[in-house]
């Protein structure tokens with residue numbers, strides 16, 4: 001290296017002993033000839049694409065991106081931008097679920113409809129003809145206008161499971177219409193977001209061709225920097241931010257920030273904290289189970 005000389009042009013004094021092959025990059029040093037670059041089912045990151053291009057490989061065989069139909073149900077729903085009227089709320093679930101699915105590489109067709117079983121069935125049928133799977137929100141519980149169970153029967157859906165023993169999102173339903181998966185999530189916005197991560201995202205990513213271990217939220221343990229004041233009779237999932245082994249539950253001192261109907265505390269969160277059935281309040285310094293959102 002010229003920094004290890006006196007810089008002489010005609011005669012040069014070299015200050016360091018040369019080592020054979022020092023500072024030489026050998027052919028095949030980065031990737032040996034014939035070595036696999038990525039196993040089947042690997043998500044191609046910019047680094048994978050860079051390595052492929054560096055080997056002169058212009059294209060790679062990939063799975064077809066799946067299209068997911070996102071249907072928000074509820075006669076109270078308005079599209080953001082529409083004029084508000086009494087009794088109405090803006091559709092947050094549809095847009096949030098669609099954005100999350102797009103972030104994971106899915107194509108999305110999004111729409112919303114009223115609490116009318118014929119209309120829900122028609123919209124779901126349309127989405128099923130064009131999409132590989134459908135995610136709905138709202139109308140899954142036992143209220144008079146909760147028609148999703150009826151609609152699934154109308155479409156001769158095969159149940160996969162109905163109900164999950166947790167808060168939030170307990171009344172969700174997973175079913176198959178023909179070969180296609182349908183997830184009917186609760187209308188409460190945080191319940192929809194949490195169960196999308198826990199149940200729909202892993203199944204859809206697996207169907208899209210990802211390796212199984214890359215489809216499931218990774219479980220880690222973390223130490224709380226903030227607490228949660230309510231006891232948990234059943235299994236409870238809280239939205240949280242995990243970084244470097246520390247976990248912050250947002251909205252400290254305000255358990256209502258964690259109600260299924262509140263969404264804003266979800267901003268900036270990257271995981272769910274699992275509080276087992278029968279837990280009391282949790283305090284800073286305690287260790288908790290963390291489910292990291294799939295990247």
Ligand SMILES: Nc1nc2c(c(=O)[nH]1)N[C@H]1C(S)=C(S)[C@@H](COP(=O)(O)OP(=O)(O)OC[C@H]3O[C@@H](n4cnc5c(N)ncnc54)[C@H](O)[C@@H]3O)O[C@H]1N2
Pocket residue numbers: 072073074076077089090091092093094137138139140141142143146168169170171185186187188189191260261
């Ligand atoms: N008798 C019982 N009632 C309820 C039970 C139960 O076990 N027994 N479970 C409760 C739980 S837990 C949940 S979760 C909800 C789920 O109900 P639905 O899925 O039928 O949800 P909706 O009533 O349609 O909506 C709930 C809430 O969320 C609002 N919402 C709906 N869609 C959207 C959207 N796209 N964007 C924003 N907000 C939305 C809706 O207006 C309601 O306020 O059932 C309980 N009941």
Ligand code: MOO
Pocket residue numbers: 166167168169170171186188190191260261
């Ligand atoms: O499951 Mo519900 O989301 O607890 O309100």
